[in-house]
Amino acid sequence: MENSDLIARAGAGDHEAFRALVEVHTHELQVHCYRILGSLQDAEDALQETLVSAWRNLGDFGRRSSLRTWLYQIATNRCLSMLRADSRRPRSADPLPDVTLPQPTGVSDAPPWLEPYPDVLLDSLVDQAPGPETRYETTEAISLAFITALQLLPPRQRAVLVLRDVLGYHAAEVATMLDSTQESVQSALKRARATVDSHLADSGATGAPPRQPDTTAERHLVAQLTDALERADLPALVGLLADDVRLSMPPAMMEFRGIDVARQFFAAVTLRPGQSYRVIPTRANGHPALATYVADPHTGTFRAYGLLVVTTTDTHITSVTGFGASVLPRFGLPRTLPGTD
Numbered sequence: 634m635e636n637s638d639l640i641a642r643a644g645a646g647d648h649e650a651f652r653a654l655v656e657v658h659t660h661e662l663q664v665h666c667y668r669i670l671g672s673l674q675d676a677e678d679a680l681q682e683t684l685v686s687a688w689r690n691l692g693d694f695g696r697r698s699s700l701r702t703w704l705y706q707i708a709t710n711r712c713l714s715m716l717r718a719d720s721r722r723p724r725s726a727d728p729l730p731d732v733t734l735p736q737p738t739g740v741s742d743a744p745p746w747l748e749p750y751p752d753v754l755l756d757s758l759v760d761q762a763p764g765p766e767t768r769y770e771t772t773e774a775i776s777l778a779f780i781t782a783l784q785l786l787p788p789r790q791r792a793v794l795v796l797r798d799v800l801g802y803h804a805a806e807v808a809t810m811l812d813s814t815q816e817s818v819q820s821a822l823k824r825a826r827a828t829v830d831s832h833l834a835d836s837g838a839t840g841a842p843p844r845q846p847d848t849t850a851e852r853h854l855v856a857q858l859t860d861a862l863e864r865a866d867l868p869a870l871v872g873l874l875a876d877d878v879r880l881s882m883p884p885a886m887m888e889f890r891g892i893d894v895a896r897q898f899f900a901a902v903t904l905r906p907g908q909s910y911r912v913i914p915t916r917a918n919g920h921p922a923l924a925t926y927v928a929d930p931h932t933g934t935f936r937a938y939g940l941l942v943v944t945t946t947d948t949h950i951t952s953v954t955g956f957g958a959s960v961l962p963r964f965g966l967p968r969t970l971p972g973t974d
Contacts, residue, residue: 636700639651639654640654640691640700643691644691651687655687658701659684662683662704662705663754664676664754664755664775665709665800666679666683666712667780668774668780668799669709669713669788669792669795670712670716670746671744671747671784672747673748675746679712680708683711686707686711687703687704687707690707702810705796705800705810709792709795709796709810712788713788733901734902735889735894735898735901736894737887737888737889738888738890738891738894739888739890741881741882741885741886742782742832742888743781743881743883744781744784744884745883745886746784747777747784747883747884748956748960749917749954749956750917750918751916751917751965752915752916752918753965767801768797768798768799769799772919774795775918775919776919777917777918777942777944777954778832778944781832781836782829782832782833783829785828785829785832786825786828789811789821790822790824791825792811793818793821793825794822794825794829796811797818797822798822804822836879848947850945850947854921854950855914855921857869857873858870858873858923859914859923861873862904862912862923862925863911863912865908865909865910866904867896867900867904870899870904871892874949875946875949875951877890877891877892877951878890878892878895879953880894880895880898880952880953880955881953882956883954883956895953907930908927908928909928909935910926910927910928910935910938911926911928911935911970912925912926913926913970917940917942918942920943920944920945921942921945922940922941922943923940924937924939924961924964924966925937925939925940926969928972929972932972933972934972935969935971937958937967937968937969939957939958940955940956940958940960940961940964941953941956942955942956
């Protein structure tokens with residue numbers, strides 16, 4: 634059925650026609666909201682509010698643009714409204730064990746609200762060829778480094794950069810979507826690019842085309858890291874790290890940088906005496922990730938501990954971002970694993 638027929642039926646109050654009309658766009662809209670907000674929970678809220686607004690205002694869709702562009706306009710402005718209202722859920726850091734941590738080397742750029750995005754939800758995006766106006770490849774535009782860099786921008790600059798450099802909309806289209814002028818869009822874009830490029834350069838994420846995920850070298854590193862964690866082998870784990878490796882744990886605003894500090898951190902927190910782990914490999918934001926489970930000393934059951942998202946070169950791990958156990962259900966992972974006999 635043609636979109637025009639669906640639009641007419643939806644405009645007459647047919648919920649099924651509206652669902653058929655928008656469902657092809659809902660996943661990419663969620664990713665769009667995630668890029669701007671940095672949180673999957675908040676992105677889900679923004680998407681639902683976008684669809685409600687589209688349903689209520691379908692009569693205002695004058696077809697001066699495509700339905701997809703109209704939905705992106707609603708979603709973008711919904712995200713900006715959320716940011717202005719600061720209505721996002723408060724974040725609290727999972728308590729760390731009662732141990733002596735090494736001195737942080739700095740304040741993490743990763744914002745407290747940052748959450749990982751499961752790769753399984755990105756499958757339909759990976760195959761999308763970027764348009765001629767885009768500046769970032771699809772895999773780069775979902776990486777934790779890129780999402781973190783976006784969160785450093787004022788909200789309007791965030792929206793402009795995503796609409797222009799990730800989605801490839803022309804400046805005139807972006808100006809219309811944001812009720813602005815082309816001059817204002819171009820000015821915001823220039824400032825946004827400078828900030829994002831600086832952050833990505835500092836994180837080592839630029840200077841070469843985005844790495845292809847899930848390579849043989851990457852799988853080998855992940856297997857070695859899994860083995861080191863499950864055997865509680867600190868020297869083996871440290872041997873996988875780059876000299877300038879970075880550790881961060883949103884929402885805690887601490888960064889630990891350098892292999893010596895990383896060794897101290899893993900010894901104090903992760904591989905403490907008596908800790909026993911099981912690990913399930915997964916993927917988040919185009920990176921390898923490890924879901925970790927720690928053994929309950931009383932029952933032997935392995936309970937969800939957290940998610941480690943790692944970035945790699947062909948030979949070493951360059952960063953580790955740790956998230957709490959609450960994110961695991963979004964990856965289809967259980968809260969507990971049975972103990973070993």
